[in-house]
Amino acid sequence: MSISKDTTDKVKERMDIEEVIGDYLPLKRKGQNLWANCPFHGEKTPSFSISPAKQIYKCFGCGKAGDPIQFIMDIEGVGFQEAVKHIAGRYGIEVEEDEARTPEQNQAxxxxxxxxxxxxxxxxxxxxxxxxxxxxxxxxxxxxxxxxxxxxxxxxxxxxxxxxxxxxxxxxxxxxxxxxxxxxxxxxxxxxxxxxxxxxxxxxxxxxxxxxxxxxxxxxxxxxxxxxxxxxxxxxxxxxxxxHKSDVLYGMYQAKKSIREKDNCFLVEGYTDVISLHLSGIENVVASSGTSLTDGQIKLIKRFTNQVTVLYDGDAAGIKASLRGIDLLLEGGLNVKAVVFPEGEDPDSYSRKVGSQAFQEYLDSNSRDFIGFKINLFKDEFKRDPIRKAEVIREVVQSIGKIPDPIIRSVYVKEASGLLEIEEEIIHAELNKSLLKTQKEQYNKQVKEAESETAFEDLMATEQSSATSFGELLKIQEREMVRILVNYGTQKLADEEMHLCQYLLSETEELEFTTPIYAKILQLYREALVKGELPTSAYFIGLGDREVQMEVIDLITMRHEVSSHWEGTHQIIINKENDDLTLTGYKSILRLKRKMVQKLMEEAKVKLRDAEGEQDNEEKVNEYQVLYFELKKVQLEIDKELGIVIG
The missing domain is CATH 3.90.980.10 (DNA primase, catalytic core, N-terminal domain)
Structure with a gap:
């Protein structure tokens, strides 16, 4: 049976995106929006934006976007109906089901x-x-x-x-x-x-x-x-x-509440280790189930805490073989501690051997940060061998280099200097070497992000570049026109009785959009107006068309917003595009038409070259020349209106 439309409507009316996502992620307010580290890909600085006003989320890193229902579908890996049931349960909404579906439909x-x-x-x-x-x-x-x-x-x-x-x-x-x-x-x-x-x-x-x-x-x-x-x-x-084993940790369902409360996650190896710790009163524990740690598992932990304590069996050889896991945790932005059990013991056997209270006391008194733990692990080796000590220093420095926070890195450098009895300057020098590669990768990534966030006006300035085709530039302009339509279409123009959408749609009625998704949104907009609806962005998000939903969220979401302090405190007035929607709409239409004219001019040039290459084709050559220069006149008129001067 399917969930009734009445239940779905109640859920949509009651759900609050801040509450739904807040159950999974720690949120920080910045301006009108909330921000968090994206749960769907690894990142060290928050690019996951939640808009309480619009009831949508969008990650500027991986592109994931949607409403609260879509978030539950993505995070839990369930279908639409399961997601609605999940949110209904959170808000105590009774789930009603339609009985119209046949057994065959239920089976499908x-x-x-x-x-x-x-x-x-x-x-x-x-x-x-x-x-x-x-x-x-x-x-x-x-x-x-x-x-x-x-x-x-x-x-x-x-x-x-x-x-x-x-x-x-x-x-x-x-x-x-x-x-x-x-x-x-x-x-x-x-x-x-x-x-x-x-x-x-x-x-x-x-x-x-x-x-x-x-x-x-x-x-x-x-x-x-x-x-x-x-x-x-x-x-x-x-x-x-x-x-997907790489995204699952055994015991996380039973542990997530305690991990949040204790702000720490104990990480063990097997099923029985998890259960034994629960028997000892320790519930904030998960297991990697005997496999090497993965990025997906680290992200899962990070959704609930930044603190991890790894519990190691009392087997030195096994510990050394699994140290790669600590580096992965550090690289994921987690603060790592470790506890080693006596030789021959594991969390399961030791908890049963000493009892709950003594076991908890052992964890408290033997928990060490990863630097002390790692150095102590190799202490006996490098005491007898100076070359081995140099190797250990490099290994420790490489681990410190995985930490994204420079202040925490500095603290660990100081601690390592004392424990290894070596000058801080030497460790810093070695650390700088190991960071060079990482910094280069980060720089390349930042350049790529900066390019993707280039403002529209900057994009227009690159139109003379031969690397950018007319088709790509036309797509940019089509997107810009649809963006203005979706964001401001319901607003009335100054001193006029018409809405901005009426003006934009009338001006683009005879224009054929080349980008399928923007043509689709335009058509949906026109269909809504015919039905007597004045569609907002929420209308498109709620249509159930995932492609349209993703694109509209992208169109209405801005990564950066101007602080209210500029105007309120510093008296600096920032012009906004919605201050004069008549002008904004007019310029958007002109830019779109300019790009379409340029595309027609380019096509005319191609036809002209082909005609010139043929014999006895003077009539066609003249025809395409006239067409090209007529289009050029139109472009110059538009350039004049836009204030564009081309030498």
Missing amino acids: QNERESLLIALGYARDFFVKNLQTEEGKSIGLSYFKERGFSPGIIEKFDLGYALDGWDNLLKSAKSAGFQEEVLLKAGLILQKEGDASRVYDRFRNRVIFTIHNISGKPLGFGARILTKDKNQPKYINSPETPVY
């Missing part, structure tokens, strides 16, 4: 939602298996041996996969799930060379459910309990359309 749901439903069914199946005789004697007894309480088992959706080839397959098929969906969800396997032979992926193993950030099952980890050398200890769900 969005693939992602179908997979999530199948994974939810599998989760329930594995959980219920703990209550069977086999589940109690094998799965439940294992969890009890590990000290897992009934509350913890329920909290993490722990379960058991029965010993048999097709227990889940049979149950799911009887519940109406198709084999194709179960295969795509990674729940069953197909025998090589025999497409008709399918069987359960997880058999005779305890199950750890992997959730997304809103608590929906995405996949499973399964541990074997028998000592079978031919079987891996753990098997995990494969990559699927809904489960």
Whole structure:
């Protein structure tokens, strides 16, 4: 069944973009807008803008944009209906469903939602298996041996996969799930060379459910309990359309609230490490599930805190092999500390060995910043070998160089100087060398961003450049005209009874736009006026056309705004384009027509050259010459109106 239009309308009326996005990101107000680091790509300075007045967001780095519903779709990886349900739940809005859809239509749901439903069914199946005789004697007894309480088992959706080839397959098929969906969800396997032979992926193993950030099952980890050398200890769900391992951290759903409250995230390696810390009263903990840290996982942590404490097993060789993770965390802008457990211990074993209180005390007293941790790790090596000490200094400096904040870098240089017993100047010199490459990359990136933010008037000044085609310049001008239409079309012109949109649309009625998206928006605008509506930007954003929504948000969003202090405090008057909409609209039309005339002139020149290359074609040559010079007259008239002087 689909959500009723009445429910969707209630959600759209009630939702507030600041509240919805504020549940996921720390927001800072700057002027009329709110800003945050974009959750969809890595960045060190905020380019993710939220407009409470317009109820939209836009990232000036990666281009993601939309309204609160689109944000939930993007951040949670769900479809439109799931996003509406999510927001409805936040505001306590009762979800009503239309019964008009047929069973066939229900079966043809969005693939992602179908997979999530199948994974939810599998989760329930594995959980219920703990209550069977086999589940109690094998799965439940294992969890009890590990000290897992009934509350913890329920909290993490722990379960058991029965010993048999097709227990889940049979149950799911009887519940109406198709084999194709179960295969795509990674729940069953197909025998090589025999497409008709399918069987359960997880058999005779305890199950750890992997959730997304809103608590929906995405996949499973399964541990074997028998000592079978031919079987891996753990098997995990494969990559699927809904489960991307590089973007998921085990336990984040259960930990996100505590991470925000404690402003710290403990990072461990495995499922049982996470659960053991919860048993010790420590809930702000997640696991990378035995894989190397990824940028996606680091971004996920950064959404909730900037502080990370990595918990390492008491294995020096293993720690040294995993130090790359610390550099990635530093590069992601996180403040990193580390705790090492006694030799032979891991977070799970040590918490069970010493008890909850002693375990928490150990974490508090043994937490060290990454510089002290890294130097202490190699201390015995470089005491005996000066060359090794030089190598360690370089390694430490490289780690410091990953930190984006120069003040924090300086603090760590001072600390490293004391611990390594070496002058700060030497460390600074080495640090400057390691930063050269990074600074060059950042410079190139800034140049690229600056070019993309060039003002429209600056773009017009480049029109004589042979590198920019008339088609590209025409697209720029078409965009500018549509931007003015969408932003100010509903406003009335000074001393006139007509709206700006009426003037702009009448002047462009006979012009054929070459850029499909701008032609589409113009057509939608005209259709709305015919229906008696005066469309605002919100009208286009709410149409449900993602292409139109993205473009309109881009047209109405400005990265920079003039501070009110210029006028209020410093008495500096800044002219705005909406101060005189008659002039703004008039100049926009002239520039668009000028560019279209230039395009026609260029086409006439091409035809003239072709005609000159042919014999006995004097009539056509004269025709194209006349056409070209007539167009040139029109351009000169427009130039005069615009105040453009060309030598």
